[in-house]
Structure formats: structure tokens, C-alpha cells
Amino acid sequence: MGTIVDLIGKTDEQAVTELTAAFKNLGGKDQLHVKGSGDYRAVISGFQNSHWGQFDWLPIRVETGAWSGYLAAKSSSFASIVQIMESQHKHCDTMYVEAENTLNGGNETEGKVLMEAFIWNMEVHFGREEQILFPAFEEKTGMTGGGPTHVMRAEHEQIRGVLKEMKESLKEGDYQRIFDQAETMLILIQQHNSKEEQILYPMLDQHLGEDLEQIAKEVQLFVL
Ligand SMILES: [Fe+2]
Ligand SMILES: [Fe+2]
Structure with a gap:
């Protein structure tokens, strides 16, 4: 989905420049499907520094040497924890629906x-x-325990328990069982x-004060 921006093989600096140019031409509700091979953190934080608040960044998958995600423009220029x-x-919900539809449509590999x-x-x-967020919440509000x-x-x-079962079903190729397990998970x-x-x-947005921007940026960059 979306226009593909292929940054594979580019230097991190080139990647930020090309991402900036593609983002400039992005109209309305369209989004960019970005694929890269360089330093994920360097590229996305480079883009964050020049465009903070103007975009949504939603990773699809990030591994060393191969990463991808969606970059979309947003109407408000204020980045909050609630919004991010x-x-x-929503992104996770959409990804599940896309995966289920693709498996149902018979395209097993994809x-x-x-x-x-x-x-x-x-x-x-x-x-x-x-x-990131829970420790910040506990620190700022004093609400722990x-x-x-x-x-x-x-x-x-x-929820992790159900995800683990889904992973096992996926390994076994039992797709119907994944869909059944997902039904429970989606309610949870x-x-x-x-x-x-x-x-x-909302409490985080209220309590983070001057730390809000830095924490919001970290949250948006975070991958495993
Ligand atoms: Fe959440
Ligand atoms: Fe959560």
C-alpha cells in the first residue's frame, strides 16, 4: 500500500534526503511505503529532527540490514503520546486484518x-x-505498585500468551486455529x-511536561 520509496543501498544521509523529497510530494491521505537497508535509527531519527510533529511513522518490520514501514502525513502538527x-x-489492527485476508486468499508465503x-x-x-512509557508514568505520577x-x-x-499460541499455530501451518486464537486476542x-x-x-501527555517531545520521539523510534 502506498507509493514505494526504495532506500535500499543508499547511505543514511542520502536516505534522509530522499525521504524528505518523497514526503514533500505526498498528497492528502496517501502514505509512503519505505524500504531501507541502512541504519534504521539514523535514518528515522534524522527525518524526525527535521519534520517533528508532521508525520506518523509505523514500522512494518525492522531487522539489521533490512527494514520497512509506512510514513504518512498528518493534519495536526502537534505530536502527543495519545496520537502516536x-x-x-490502529496500525496493529490493520496489520492483523491484512495478514488474515492474505492467508484466507490463499497467498500462504506473503x-x-x-x-x-x-x-x-x-x-x-x-x-x-x-x-519507555510505563516507567515514565510511574516516575512522574508516583503511581507504582x-x-x-x-x-x-x-x-x-x-495477550502475550495468546500471541505465543498463534506463533506455534503459524509454524504448524494451522491457519484456522490462528484465526480462532486471534478472536480471543482481539477482544482482549x-x-x-x-x-x-x-x-x-492522556495522563502521560499531562504529566510529561518538557520531557514530552524527547519521550515521544524515543517511543516512535523504538524497535526490538
Ligand atoms: Fe498500547
Ligand atoms: Fe498496552
């Missing part, structure tokens, strides 16, 4: 890659929260996400 994380929730990318994105998302982050971490473990995720979107993320 809500768009990643469907498997997409399902793996969905599971990876869920793990990245939990990592953003557990390694039995607070909201404690509940969210426990729910992550529950929906309930979990709405608590974060309504309570936790």
Missing part, C-alpha cells in the same frame, strides 16, 4: 510474512510501553487499548 500510540494501535510482522509489531508496541501500569503489564502478559486488545487511550496516555 493510538495510531500504532500471509505468513504479514502475520509474523503483526506479532512483531505487537511485541514492539508492548516494548514501547513497558520500557497497584496502579494502572501494574494492570496494563498483567494484561500484556495475558480492544479492552486493553481503550483503557490506555482514555486514561494512561
Whole structure:
């Protein structure tokens, strides 16, 4: 989906320049499908530094020497935790639907890659929260122990359990079982996400103060 921007084989500096040019020509609701092979962090943080607040960055898969993701323009120029994380929730939902449709359509090879990318994105998302956002929340609000982050971490473990089962089914090629397992998972995720979107993320936006921009940038860059 979206216009492909092929940065494979480019230096990190060239990659940022080409990404900037492609982004300039991006109209309306279209998005860029970016593929790179250089230093992921250097390229995306380079782009962040010159375009902060103007875009959504949603990784598809990031590995050493091969990475890809979607870059989309957004209407508001204010980057908040609510906005960045809500768009990643949507991204994960969309990735699942795309993977299921592809497997159902009989394209096994691509469907498997997409399902793996969905599971990876869920793990990245939990990592953003557990390694960056929850500690920041606990530090700023003093709410640890039995607070909201404690509940969210426990729910992550529950969802991770289902993701692990899905991975096993994927390995065995039992797609119908994946879809059944995903049904449970999607309900868990929906309930979990709405608590974060309504309570936790807005509280972070309120409490982070001058640290907001730096933490939001780190969260957007984070991969496993
Ligand atoms: Fe979460
Ligand atoms: Fe979340």
C-alpha cells in the first residue's frame, strides 16, 4: 500500500534526503511505503529532527540490514503520546486484518510474512510501553505498585500468551486455529487499548511536561 520509496543501498544521509523529497510530494491521505537497508535509527531519527510533529511513522518490520514501514502525513502538527500510540494501535489492527485476508486468499508465503510482522509489531508496541512509557508514568505520577501500569503489564502478559499460541499455530501451518486464537486476542486488545487511550496516555501527555517531545520521539523510534 502506498507509493514505494526504495532506500535500499543508499547511505543514511542520502536516505534522509530522499525521504524528505518523497514526503514533500505526498498528497492528502496517501502514505509512503519505505524500504531501507541502512541504519534504521539514523535514518528515522534524522527525518524526525527535521519534520517533528508532521508525520506518523509505523514500522512494518525492522531487522539489521533490512527494514520497512509506512510514513504518512498528518493534519495536526502537534505530536502527543495519545496520537502516536493510538495510531500504532490502529496500525496493529490493520496489520492483523491484512495478514488474515492474505492467508484466507490463499497467498500462504506473503500471509505468513504479514502475520509474523503483526506479532512483531505487537511485541514492539508492548516494548514501547513497558520500557519507555510505563516507567515514565510511574516516575512522574508516583503511581507504582497497584496502579494502572501494574494492570496494563498483567494484561500484556495475558495477550502475550495468546500471541505465543498463534506463533506455534503459524509454524504448524494451522491457519484456522490462528484465526480462532486471534478472536480471543482481539477482544482482549480492544479492552486493553481503550483503557490506555482514555486514561494512561492522556495522563502521560499531562504529566510529561518538557520531557514530552524527547519521550515521544524515543517511543516512535523504538524497535526490538
Ligand atoms: Fe498496552
Ligand atoms: Fe498500547
